[in-house]
Amino acid sequence: MATRRVIPQQVRGDDPVAAEAKNRRALGDIGNIASLLPGVEAGKVNRPLTRNFRAQLLENANKKQINVAKKPEAVQKKARAVAKPPQTHEVIVISPDTNEVAKAKHDAASSKKKVTYTSVLNARSKAAAASKTLDIDSADRDNDLAAVEYVEDMYSFYKEVENESKAQMYMQTQTEINEKMRSILVDWLVDVHVKFDLSPETLYLTINIIDRFLSLKTIPRRELQLLGVSALLIASKYEEIWPPQVNDLVYVTDNTYQSKQILMMEKTILGCLEWYLTVPTQYVFLARFIKASVPSVPDPEMENMVHFLAELGLMHYDALKFRPSMLAASAVYTARCCLNKTPVWTETLEFHTGYSEHELMECSKLLAFLHSRVGESKLRAVFKKYSKAERCAVALVSPAKSVLSSTPAP
Structure with missing residues (x-):
């Protein structure tokens, strides 16, 4: 019995799409072979598989090792000569003295040791204890505004420059004022x-x-x-x-x-004045010297008495011949005499002020004299200011008779 062949509809000749697919040319006939590299035959492009490519790499590596092993003997000798380690020489080590070793270690440790804030304060405390002077900054170790680490250097600088900002005696040049x-x-x-x-x-x-x-x-x-x-x-x-x-x-x-x-x-x-306003006035030294006078417990009466005497000095023209630091130290000394503080002048005060009791005597005598005449003077602004209870009424305290009766230092 004859077999009937059924042609699907999509490949029948009467379908235009099927007819076009049937008439398509092979890949090698559409001209894309022209894009191949020169020397490569059409249809024979060599694209090795991964396994074959790996085997080829191994084979190339083996060939390189064989070539290295077959190098001429002269080349191998030259390579061995280059790789030969240098000859070692015997070194004789002389051990240093034990004291020198210890000294070297101490110097190295000292150089590595850092100067800290605490070490500076401890050193200052030891120095103060050795000289029997009190460390007036010990209570301000945690106060950044006190500048404890730099305060000594600051006041040393103030004393160096205070003469530059000190007014000279000028009344001889003034014609209309006195x-x-x-x-x-x-x-x-x-x-x-x-x-x-x-x-x-x-x-x-x-x-x-x-x-x-x-x-x-x-x-x-x-x-x-x-x-x-x-x-x-x-x-x-x-x-x-x-x-x-x-x-x-x-x-x-x-x-x-x-x-x-x-x-x-x-x-x-x-x-x-050439805008020169940053000057160490008398008040700068008063703040430091009062602290040296009462380093532990605040003493309002002592502080007000010092400021009272200092402001009396401001009013008197003759006080201009003294340095601001000496005026401040003399005010502290005279105030201690007025209030009967003992001892009148301590090693701590002498250390921080830089003045001995002898050096202050002339200036202190002037302040004590002004104090003795303040009640009789017509200029009473300072007297009224320090006669109030809020300032401990220090203007009403008797002047220092011991200073008035003393002979000024030569």
């Missing part, structure tokens, strides 16, 4: 300083600016108060967080001067 006028000006400034509730640093810097300016330039009498109020403005801007306004200073002068005049004098002062 010592009494200066005292009246300072007394008025102390009163203004209290009314504005300014810091002590401002008062001392104000007087320093006035005296330095007068030692460089002559001014008429009518401008003396203008100089004082302008110096107070400069010092307030330098020391205070909230300095007084210019209009406030015009008011305290009872409108004697206008704002423009104060600002012009401020400019004149700064130009004359």
Whole structure:
């Protein structure tokens, strides 16, 4: 029986898609062989399988090893000569002396040892104990603002430069003002300083600016108060967080001067002093010397007495001949005499102030004399300030008779 062949519909001749597929040419007939590399025959592209390729790599490696083994003997001898280790020479080691070894180890340990904050304080405490002086900074070890690590160097520097910022005696060059006028000006400034509730640093810097300016330039009498109020403005801007306004200073002068005049004098002062305002005033030394006087327990009466005597010194023109550090040390010495502190002058005070009791006697005698006359003087701003209970009424304490009766040091 004849077998009937059924042709699927998709390959029948009457289907155009099937006819086109049937007429497609083979891969080698469509011209893509032209893109092969030269020397490669068409249809014979050699793409080895992974296993064959690995076997070929192994075979190439074996051939390289065989070639290395068959190198000429001369080349091998040369390679052995290069690889031959150098000859060793016998070295004789001489052992150093035991003391030298110990010293070398000690020096190495010392060089590696770092200078720390604690070691500096301990060394200072030992030095103070050896010289029978108290370590006044021991309580401030944890206070960063006290700058305990640098405070001695700072005050050594202050003493070196205090003469540079110290005003010279100038009354012989001033034609219209005298010592009494200066005292009246300072007394008025102390009163203004209290009314504005300014810091002590401002008062001392104000007087320093006035005296330095007068030692460089002559001014008429009518401008003396203008100089004082302008110096107070400069010092307030330098020391205070909230300095007084210019209009406030015009008011305290009872409108004697206008704002423009104060600002012009401020400019004149700064130009004359070349803007040199960072100076070690008497107050800088007072803060340190009071601490040396009462290193353990605070003594408000002692502190107020020292400031009272120091401000009396500010009012007196003759005090300008003394250095700020000596004035501060003399105020501490005179205050201790007034309050009957024993001993009057300790090794700790002499160490930190740098002055002996003999060296302070002349300046202390001047301060004690001013103290004895303060109740009779018409200039009473300092006396009223320190007669109040909040300042321990130290102005009412009797002056140091032991200092007044002593002979000044030669």
